Amino acid sequence: MYVVLIGRPGVGKGTQAQRLVDELGLSRISTGEMLRETIRSGGEGNQKIAECIDGGNLATDDMIMELVENRLGEPEFENSCLFDGIPRTVAQAEALDELLRRRNTKIDVAVEVSADADELVARILERAKIENRADDNLKAIRQRMDVYTRSTEPILEYYRERGVLRSVDGLGTRDEVFDRIRSCIVVR
Ligand code: AP5
Ligand code: MG
Numbered sequence: 751m752y753v754v755l756i757g758r759p760g761v762g763k764g765t766q767a768q769r770l771v772d773e774l775g776l777s778r779i780s781t782g783e784m785l786r787e788t789i790r791s792g793g794e795g796n797q798k799i800a801e802c803i804d805g806g807n808l809a810t811d812d813m814i815m816e817l818v819e820n821r822l823g824e825p826e827f828e829n830s831c832l833f834d835g836i837p838r839t840v841a842q843a844e845a846l847d848e849l850l851r852r853r854n855t856k857i858d859v860a861v862e863v864s865a866d867a868d869e870l871v872a873r874i875l876e877r878a879k880i881e882n883r884a885d886d887n888l889k890a891i892r893q894r895m896d897v898y899t900r901s902t903e904p905i906l907e908y909y910r911e912r913g914v915l916r917s918v919d920g921l922g923t924r925d926e927v928f929d930r931i932r933s934c935i936v937v938r
Pocket of ligand 2: 764
């Protein structure tokens with residue numbers, strides 16, 4: 751089962767992805783987490799990555815796809831993967847399809863979790879009081895929202911055309927949103 755979770759910053763991709771991992775036993779790739787880990791560990795290209803993330807801009811498609819390709823090669827992804835935060839551009843969606851095609855598999859479902867940007871800004875500012883993400887400030891949040899509209903929203907059409915898009919409401923309690931997403935996923 752290969753599942754893509756799509757949604758604006760703060761809509762709950764990470765929260766719901768972790769629960770789907772725990773309850774359905776899916777393996778997860780979160781490109782945001784991977785990039786933050788590269789920055790923390792001072793890994794290759796960390797300064798450039800930090801510049802992108804801190805300003806609320808996307809890392810390059812090539813760099814992201816290299817990370818994802820390496821990760822997908824690990825045995826835990828042989829039968830499943832939940833993609834959290836990838837793809838974020840049509841070019842990434844195409845590259846991901848190609849990667850999966852080479853492994854004789856494909857995206858089964860792309861779940862869009864949607865919510866009004868104002869509510870999400872409030873959620874992220876709440877999180878900023880507890881966690882210490884460099885991109886959880888108003889300027890970077892606005893940029894992340896704009897980048898989503900400009901670069902990521904077009905992938906909804908990409909998946910709609912391929913007949914795998916499902917959309918759920920991201921407002922409500924964490925449990926309510928989880929149940930909506932869960933109902934889109936059929937585990938084989
Ligand atoms: P990424 O880490 O993916 O961040 P994001 O998309 O901005 O989203 P967030 O992680 O902020 O939100 P989320 O949807 O996971 O929500 P969460 O569960 O945390 O990417 C960061 C950056 O990395 C990008 O800007 C880019 O620079 C780079 N990057 C990553 N992937 C890339 C790619 N593929 N290509 C290029 N660049 C890439 O929830 C938010 C808060 O709300 C939490 O505090 C949570 O507890 C709370 N919450 C969750 N659900 C609810 C609910 N139902 N009700 C109330 N509160 C809730
Ligand atoms: Mg997240």
